[in-house]
Amino acid sequence: MTDATRPGAAPTLPVIFIVATIVIEAMGIGLILPVMPSLLREIQGADLAQAAIWGGVLSSSYALMQFLFSPTIGNLSDRFGRRPVLLLSMAVIFVDYIVMALAGSLWLLLVGRIVAGIAAATMSTANAFMADISDPAKKAQNFGLISAAFGAGFVLGPATGGLLAEWGPRAPFWAAAILSGANLAFGLIVLPETLRRPRAFEWRRANPLGGLRAIGKLPGLGALMVVWFFYQVANWVYPAVWAYFTQSAFGWDEAMVGLSLAAYGISMVVVQGVLIRWIVPRLGERRTLAWFLPYNAVILVMVAFVPHGWLMLLLTPLSALGAIVAPALQGLASRIADDDQQGELQGVLASITAVAAIISPLLMTRLFSVATEGERHFPGAPFLAACALMAVSWTLFRRARPADAAVGQEGPDPAALGASSGSGRARNDRPT
Template sequence: MDAQPSPARRAALVFIFITVLIDVLSFGLIIPVLPHLVQQLEGGDIEHAAYWVGLFGMVFAGVQFLSSPIQGALSDRFGRRPVILLSCLGLGLDFVFMALAPTLAWLMVGRIISAITSASFSTANAYIADVTPPEGRGKAFGMIGAAFGLGFIVGPLVGGLLGGIDLRLPFWGAAVLALTNFAYGLFVLPESLPPEKRAPRFDWSQAKPLASVALVRRYPQIADLIVVMLLATSTHYVYQSTFVLYGDVRYGWGPTGVSYVLAVVGVLSVIVNAGLVGRIIKRLGEQRALSFGLACGVVGFAIYGFAASPWLFYVGLPISALWAVSQPAAQALMTREVGADAQGRLQGAIMSLVSLTGIVAPMMYASTFGFFIGKRAPVYMPGAAFFLAAMVLACAWFLAVRHSRRAATVEPATA
């Protein structure tokens, strides 16, 4: 454990929180305008624009799969600070690049660069593992979740307002945020990984994407937890791939109604991550908190699928919000099993594997939704995608319970 003074550690955690918040804000700013900019560059053709937006998502996830383990290995060898700062700088310059992109091809190049630089989220997680004692990591990871929730409340709302003035204005706003973040970190962010705890050399074999699988083999005790995270993360894509259309088809919400619901989801996410995660993990312990969070997610998605009226959908919101407890609990459990010199590789490997779900999951949920509201469906079921997400999350819950039982049998033997 790093011997950083307590005030320095707090300042470091504050910066990491702000880093993640600003990065999420910057991405949130462009969420409401990127499809419209694609449509504009495509000549106004909505069909082709939808194809390009889907392609952008697949490429973004694929590039993150390749780049995350490299960033993780670099941070283990050279420290977290230079990797995080360079990522912030690169992200800011890339938003300028996208703001000026004259064609779809150049905009695609910009998305590829942003996928590489946004991989710094894995390094931020490794930083937290460096400066936080094991018993406090669940709460710290929960604060990162709160940054995501807050960023996705404010970002899209501001991005929509700026986009109403000019479609490229949110990109400039995102660039200002990211570059300000770089300047702030240049003066404030301390290094969290001392030289004596760094990897002795940069190993390209550990930076290859498939080295993620090798890392899992090296730490078989976290294999179940990584699969749990992959399954849980894949279900997040049911929101972005179907939620807008689902709200329109089932409740007639339209874009405004959906935006209000998303704002409520973001507020609940902040409340749970910032106010409840640490308390729940402290009270239940990391193992039971993981199972509890996943179970809440299963129930929440099932309610969404059954909800024939908006009020029943609203009932599911606070229940599914408690699902957020599961990720920091899983992160905290995994960081206990890996040494300081491998935390960056662990987080990079996790993010790399998680990126694979971004290639497969959106199409899986979107096609399920489309099939069950179409003419070929054996039964009309607009909530089918949410039922599928509930089943996937139920599998994650089963694995979490199995891991908990295995851990319970190992601990007495090693005590």
């Protein structure tokens, strides 16, 4: 075993490859957002409203492939190893970006996004690689590297796409192909195999619906999962229609769209990395949700009717502040689940998020098209729909108290949980 693969070893060249892979894959989500309206109009010869519909189809197909293939690819890496799965994924992404850069039809572009969604479903394999090379004391730090890499890619993607759009809507794809090819060559040289005990591949363990079925195994969490679903569908309005909305409402070009998306991403990093450490401990998860779910609804109404681009920029950090809902809801749910159910819970939340990422782009881009077609011009319509969904989420949360009444501001009530399941016995010794 080399230094690079020994548990506890300091991050070295293989870890740099893993981080670069996650950055490139995350960039792929946001890289095309600023240029997608122009690219679709160039290929389709249609107006912005029609381009938005196809943009929703492309976004949803990418999310659907990630939902379907993430567990499959993770299981393949347990059978055949981390190295071949990661390198093959990067090779496919490299070729796929070239195909999309040359695509002359909508169907070829759609196939490109489907293939990209499958190939980019390697987060589980990257985490498995980190687990292979880390001792228990270092795992959290190394997993943090992957989260940071994803965040960096999500910020860099829109900014890079917007800036490169000056050379045409296909330039970001060529840049991504170059990055992917360089990273593939780097990985071929430095990436070792870290899997020590392969196991047989079983389709039943690679089934993405297994996580959704687990909801029924977590007493008291059903209502919170529904709240999570409506919140996610509402919140996905931003990546789904932002490029179309800002071009239609304010006349922004691709560079401005990319920079605004990057500003939103940076604001979210500040909120979830800094402000959450101050807000949630003072309010508690329940009060945070009770305040910030309606706060999000108000912000969405303001976005729908904002008259000027500069006002929209001022609203960007305020809208990002609403992202505090997700970790607060995760924290509240994790109080109900037992210690040996935490991974199962996070898998359920991830699955629901993926479903929301499939539904929301289709819904929101269709609303945008209807609201801006012909003589109609109300590009903010999707944000009003998102406001209604956010209000549903808040209403369901307020009504969910009987289901999760065991959870207070300071911690769960063991007796209440024990009344609904046998898990209460495991909690009776825990301080509240």
